[in-house]
Amino acid sequence: MILNNKIGIKTKTNEDLGYGNYKEVFTLTSSDISASVQPLTIFDIYRAGRKIDITAYKVYLKSDIILQGDDRIVFLEDDYSIISKETWQGVYIKLFIEEIK
């Protein structure tokens, strides 16, 4: 199914998992996760005043929210996913650059 342009399979309601009625809970495969992340911003990079071909060095700044504690993925809002796949606890936001050389 598609929710907020993200692909997911609904497995349990958020109430089942104790998250109140805030949003729904989905499980995804790793390929779905990458498909679900949308770039927030793209930088055009210049070198010596000349634009570098963006295909040669494409740079995105993206963000994710990561919730760590068990094996769940919770979509919170359009541009954010909570990914929870590790054993350590906490909540984090990740900034990352994706490049294609």
Add this chain to the structure above:
Amino acid sequence: MIEENPDFYKIMDKKIENGLKKSANFLKKQIKVKIGIQGPPRSLPGQPPKKDTGDLHESIKVYEDEIKMKKIIIGSDIHYAPDLEIGTLKLLPRPYLRQSFRENEAEILKKFIEGSGLDASISTDYTASDVPLPKKGDI
């Protein structure tokens, strides 16, 4: 041309790492400001949590473990940090990470450019499929 300089990508990688570090440390500061207001009164749903013991405030850190992969993480490892951010059955969310990011997105991008030392401009509204293929000699 880029191909003539074998260190080009190495230099770019370092610049991007520096940019990410600057962005992340800026965001960390903004998060700390957001959750740095001493309570009581306690925060209302939708507001960032007020300072109580100060543990959450102190726990906000930048993690550079994935910096070589051009990823940087900012957050808290305190057990109740996710409860405040996303809520529980008994507690409505008090988002502080997402709010801090959203309210400062433009500045975070500026810090990235400053930190990286790149001559960069910010563009939006196009995706990878819109990007033309490179032509030899274009760079």
